[in-house]
Amino acid sequence: MSQELAVQPRIPISAEREQIELPASSRVPAKILLSVPVAIILALIVHWFSAKNEPENETRLYNLFLGEMFGASLLIAYLQRFSAGLREWMKETCPIIGVAILFLAILEIITAGLRWMPLLPMPYFPSPAGVLQSMINDRELLFDSTWHSLALLLGGYTLGVTIGLITGICIGWFPLARYWGMPVLKVVGPIPATAWIPLAMIVSPSAMFSAIGLIALAVWFPVTMLTASGISNTRASYLDVARTLGASRSYLIFRVAIPAAMPNIFLGLFMGLGASFLTLIVAETIGVKSGLGWYVTWAQGWAEYGKVYAALVIMAAFFSSIMSVLFKVRDHVLVWQKGVIKW
Amino acid sequence: MVALNSAQSAAEGSTLRVDGVSKAFRGADGVSTRTFALDNVSLSVAAGELISIVGPSGCGKSTLLRLIAGLDSPNSGELRVGSEVITAPNAERGLVFQDPNLFPWLTVRRNIEIGLVARGLLREKRHEVDEFMRLVGLEAFANAFPHHLSGGMAQRVALARALINHPKLLLLDEPLGALDAFTRMRMQDEVLRLWRARQTTMVLVTHDIDEAIYMSDRIVIMSPRPGRIERVIVVELDRPRHRNSPEFLNLRGEILELLHFAGAATA
Ligand SMILES: Nc1ncnc2c1ncn2[C@@H]1O[C@H](COP(=O)(O)OP(=O)(O)OP(=O)(O)O)[C@@H](O)[C@H]1O
Ligand SMILES: [Mg+2]
Numbered sequence: 001m002s003q004e005l006a007v008q009p010r011i012p013i014s015a016e017r018e019q020i021e022l023p024a025s026s027r028v029p030a031k032i033l034l035s036v037p038v039a040i041i042l043a044l045i046v047h048w049f050s051a052k053n054e055p056e057n058e059t060r061l062y063n064l065f066l067g068e069m070f071g072a073s074l075l076i077a078y079l080q081r082f083s084a085g086l087r088e089w090m091k092e093t094c095p096i097i098g099v100a101i102l103f104l105a106i107l108e109i110i111t112a113g114l115r116w117m118p119l120l121p122m123p124y125f126p127s128p129a130g131v132l133q134s135m136i137n138d139r140e141l142l143f144d145s146t147w148h149s150l151a152l153l154l155g156g157y158t159l160g161v162t163i164g165l166i167t168g169i170c171i172g173w174f175p176l177a178r179y180w181g182m183p184v185l186k187v188v189g190p191i192p193a194t195a196w197i198p199l200a201m202i203v204s205p206s207a208m209f210s211a212i213g214l215i216a217l218a219v220w221f222p223v224t225m226l227t228a229s230g231i232s233n234t235r236a237s238y239l240d241v242a243r244t245l246g247a248s249r250s251y252l253i254f255r256v257a258i259p260a261a262m263p264n265i266f267l268g269l270f271m272g273l274g275a276s277f278l279t280l281i282v283a284e285t286i287g288v289k290s291g292l293g294w295y296v297t298w299a300q301g302w303a304e305y306g307k308v309y310a311a312l313v314i315m316a317a318f319f320s321s322i323m324s325v326l327f328k329v330r331d332h333v334l335v336w337q338k339g340v341i342k343w
Numbered sequence: 344m345v346a347l348n349s350a351q352s353a354a355e356g357s358t359l360r361v362d363g364v365s366k367a368f369r370g371a372d373g374v375s376t377r378t379f380a381l382d383n384v385s386l387s388v389a390a391g392e393l394i395s396i397v398g399p400s401g402c403g404k405s406t407l408l409r410l411i412a413g414l415d416s417p418n419s420g421e422l423r424v425g426s427e428v429i430t431a432p433n434a435e436r437g438l439v440f441q442d443p444n445l446f447p448w449l450t451v452r453r454n455i456e457i458g459l460v461a462r463g464l465l466r467e468k469r470h471e472v473d474e475f476m477r478l479v480g481l482e483a484f485a486n487a488f489p490h491h492l493s494g495g496m497a498q499r500v501a502l503a504r505a506l507i508n509h510p511k512l513l514l515l516d517e518p519l520g521a522l523d524a525f526t527r528m529r530m531q532d533e534v535l536r537l538w539r540a541r542q543t544t545m546v547l548v549t550h551d552i553d554e555a556i557y558m559s560d561r562i563v564i565m566s567p568r569p570g571r572i573e574r575v576i577v578v579e580l581d582r583p584r585h586r587n588s589p590e591f592l593n594l595r596g597e598i599l600e601l602l603h604f605a606g607a608a609t610a
Contacts, residue, residue: 237442238444240414240432240438240440241444241504242457243414244412244414244432244433244436244505245434245457245461245462245508246434246458246461247457247461248461251460255460255461256446259446259448259449336448336488
């Protein structure tokens with residue numbers, strides 16, 4: 001009797017588990033599987049109709065691009081049979097990719113298809129095919145610009161984060177540093193870094209240096225602010241626990257206060273990254289003679305709007321990749337938060 | 344003769360003395376109101392003794408333990424271990440807090456290791472970590488993060504974390520409060536075993552009168568507002584004690600009466 005009672009609940013539990021596991025191992029719904037190829041076909045049809053009056057090389061390139069995408073989507077649709085990870089990824093991203101391609105098609109209708117309407121004056125709004133063409137034509141300079149932007153960004157960001165962490169920890173931990181540091185932080189910090197450009201141009205030996213300095217300044221403020229508040233809000237009971245276990249002061253700072261402040265510190269790092277993008281582009285537009293920010297102004301000067309949009313597309317990819325690297329680092333450092341807060 | 348003397352002085356050396364200690368906290372509205380958490384409390388705990396502190400909520404038990412640990416300082420009076428005045432925390436005086444206060448960014452194993460890492464002893468004493476994880480029955484959770492633990496499990500980790508330092512004086516603030524009756528009794532026996540094996544001095548705060556009688560040499564009964572020591576009862580039962588013996592139950596009734604619980608129950 002008691003055995004029966006012990007066995008009985010097992011049946012629903014195991015059934016439930018199967019139900020929970022089922023979606024993870026099951027097939028990708030046809031709707032999702034076909035969303036990308038169908039979107040590409042639609043985009044191709046739109047392209048054939050709307051691109052009759054466009055330059056032929058642009059059309060060829062865009063066809064090639066969509067064709068390659070089509071091939072890749074079919075290949076992935078085939079490969080997903082063998083990998084559960086790929087299936088999960090497809091379910092997650094296929095709808096988004098499909099909609100993005102449809103968005104391209106709509107852009108094409110607006111820019112190339114409706115050219116006869118005075119809605120969008122010609123040089124300012126090239127079609128997606130034209131942007132793609134500009135991107136390929138100018139790939140060397142674009143690559144070079146991206147490379148310069150990356151160097152500048154990493155230099156400034158690293159510098160700003162390093163100094164910001166040091167000042168933040170000092171202000172958060174030492175009362176004396178807090179007393180003198182906080183007013184400076186409150187007065188100087190909120191000034192947008194770009195407002196210092198006139199001063200930076202006078203003081204610094206090269207535009208490169210002043211750009212790095214400005215980016216560092218832009219990063220420094222949020223990192224310092226959030227690190228300091230994270231450190232000073234460390235739960236007193238954590239410090240008490242460590243002290244009764246024989247912790248020295250350096251243990252309290254480096255192994256209690258800093259880990260406890262990590263969620264806050266990452267907030268500062270993300271805010272600093274956003275500020276650094278802005279400052280990078282402004283600094284490149286004004287002083288530095290290289291980088292994506294400079295490229296955009298330069299292309300605009302020649303009225304080559306295809307290149308302007310090409311640079312914007314690359315900028316978007318560039319910044320979001322850097323952002324996702326920081327997300328990856330955060331996920332790694334703050335694994336312990338998983339399940340505690342929603343990311 | 345000489346040997347006996349030195350042994351005696353060694354025991355003497357680690358007697359805990361709380362001498363006329365008062366501690367007041369500022370009220371929530373500023374300077375005007377003050378809560379007297381402790382008022383002229385005096386107590387002496389011999390080396391190797393296990394005493395319990397019982398009393399209603401808010402009578403200053405946790406405050407007293409914090410003072411003994413050296414985390415706070417008294418407004419007046421003095422606390423000493425042997426001849427040494429307590430001014431700061433020390434790994435010799437372990438404290439198991441009322442809340443487990445595990446570090447959420449460390450796994451169970453790393454939480455237990457804190458004391459060893461802090462004192463730079465991890466390398467030579469790493470084997471003890473496994474020992475203590477087994478003691479509190481959490482080997483399977485070595486790599487889990489604290490928020491995956493139940494309240495009782497977290498309390499057990501906190502206990503292991505304090506024990507790993509082998510403190511001479513161990514202060515326990517309701518360390519077994521969140522455990523089920525069975526685990527609780529098992530942990531009581533484990534604590535008693537460690538107490539006997541290491542001759543640790545222990546001060547145990549508890550709300551469980553049975554636990555106090557079962558474990559301790561003496562029971563300190565406190566009363567609130569201001570926090571004072573009401574009575575000290577010597578438990579003269581032989582060990583191991585039996586929770587159902589008539590002497591045990593008699594003592595239990597006596598303490599309940601002192602705590603006015605008996606009166607409250609009939610009213
Ligand atoms: N940091 C503090 N600031 C202000 N008042 C405090 C502080 N700590 C304790 N008190 C007050 O001191 C009194 C005693 O508190 P304490 O925590 O020592 O009680 P306790 O006996 O441990 O109670 P419990 O059994 O509920 O844990 C309470 O009235 C409390 O309000
Ligand atoms: Mg308490």
